Amino acid sequence: MDLKLEVVVLPVSDVDRAKAFYEALGFRLDLDRPVSEKWRAVHFTPPRSECSVMFGTGLTAAEPGSAQGLYLVVPDIEEARADLAGRGIDVSEVFHDAGGLLYHGHEAGDIVHDGGQEQERLAGPHPERASYGSFATFSDPDGNGWVLQEVTQRAPGR
Incomplete structure (x- = not known):
């Protein structure tokens, strides 16, 4: 079986602040999709990585900072x-x-x-x-x- 880890969901409290941080880190912004007030997905990929991170609103119930x-x-x-x-x-x-x-x-x-x-x-x-x-x-x-x-x-x- 071919299994690849593609995305890790990060729990954050402030989506725009996290977005600015990961942009400053040099990660590539792949997606920023606000669907409603209750759901938004932001997707970043580190340089030359096959695995990405995603955070946003309504994506996880995990406590911000717990990853x-x-x-x-x-x-x-x-x-x-x-x-x-x-x-x-x-x-x-x-x-x-x-x-x-x-x-x-x-x-x-x-x-x-x-x-x-x-x-x-x-x-x-x-x-x-x-x-x-x-x-x-x-x-x-x-x-x-x-x-x-x-x-x-x-x-x-x-």
């Missing part, structure tokens, strides 16, 4: 972070996890336990620039959380 861990894969984490900062996006500094390759949502200096393994967020890119190992984070105006992840070489099967 977390939305990954944007980039080939150069420092270049991507600088680009977003240059667009006025409040993006974290680049960091990596000391004990693993997956960002666990913790803050700098926090130590969390994941399956018995300690994970600690450390400043800067992964020391060996290991693919999947360097991150930066930002949020949209409602608090929907995005993670930039540097991937220079895909895992087998990807």
Whole structure:
């Protein structure tokens, strides 16, 4: 079976404010369709992505800002972070996890336990620039959380 994730619905409180944010982020506006006072769909696609995001009025009952861990894969984490900062996006500094390759949502200096393994967020890119190992984070105006992840070489099967 051929299955592809095409759209992720984001819960937002102010559609026009979210639209301005995603335009500033550099996402391509694909659709802005107001049907009534109770229903409007706004659809954006990140550059070179096959998956898009959609938000609006009447699309979801989820709490605004409740979407977390939305990954944007980039080939150069420092270049991507600088680009977003240059667009006025409040993006974290680049960091990596000391004990693993997956960002666990913790803050700098926090130590969390994941399956018995300690994970600690450390400043800067992964020391060996290991693919999947360097991150930066930002949020949209409602608090929907995005993670930039540097991937220079895909895992087998990807």
